[in-house]
Amino acid sequence: MRLRITYLFAMPDRSATWGLTWHHLLVVDPLLKIRSSLKRLSGSHRNDPSLCASEKDLLSPDHNLHIYTTKREDPADMYPGTGEPQKNRVIPGSVIHLLWGMVLLTIPFCALIVFIPLEIYRFYGNFLEVGVALICMISCLYAYRAWSERIIIVLAAFAFGEYALSNTFWYLYSIVLGRQNVFFTISELGFIGFMLFFIVAFRIEFPQKPRPVSSRIVMGSLFLFIALLVLGISGVTLNTALFIFRLLILTLFMDGALDHGVDQHPLLWPGICLWSSASILDGLRDTVVITYAERVGAIPFTANHLTAYDLLSIVGPLFILSFLLIQLGIFRYINSQKN
Incomplete structure (x- = not known):
């Protein structure tokens, strides 16, 4: 034509x-x-x-x-997302300030677990976890539409969106069956999918960099240590097998981030580390801690007489903080590329 x-x-x-x-x-x-x-x-x-x-x-x-x-016409202009991005605008400072404000509001929420009833804390924690994941998804989609067409933004939007859906399913399922019986559900595929989206994003967006062999040895040793610890305490069960599988994907997730130099990006790397730590704590809660929750009993300094299993409900706010740090890290990376 x-x-x-x-x-x-x-x-x-x-x-x-x-x-x-x-x-x-x-x-x-x-x-x-x-x-x-x-x-x-x-x-x-x-x-x-x-x-x-x-x-x-x-x-x-x-x-x-x-x-x-x-x-x-430049192919990058004809087909957004390929070649050099068509849009090359800086993420507005108002968006960055809004995300930092959400970080400051989330930090004190972590401490409320010892002051308010546990069920109320869990409800608002899951509500905020899903809400923040959706906010991050929407901000990524709008950023891709208005400011930058980096493919990492689209993959991050998919990761946040499917995590929000998975966590919603998990929480509603836990109300029906109880929290001790919902570790092995389809929602686990959503949590694993979050890592898979970012593994692909790291491979596409960041070039691979040389890395010492010692770091790979440390990563593999840490995986084996945690896996053997869980097997030794909880035995071979369905929950244990699923946790080890999640731990394997998590190791590949961290290893891929290090392979492509994500540790050199402020905020993005701390967000990845915080999400990984919260994921490990969540898995340990449903495998190791649940086995000895009754033996440990209530923790004395908590007003609600929480057990160790109950206290680990703090992983919800930790996930929220990790989402915000990852989002801030992606936006900081995009602005640094344009400058």
């Missing part, structure tokens, strides 16, 4: 027969081009009186030169 329009405006002598109509574009123009191509192949097009002026113009070297030297 664009080539046809360029041709019309390049013609020195336009006639009403070649008006820009759907009839000419879809019927007459293709037939004339086929006819002209046949004449070109036979070599008889220059002196053929049956050719109209527009066909001779189409076959002239000057016109062909004009067509092929016309500036083409």
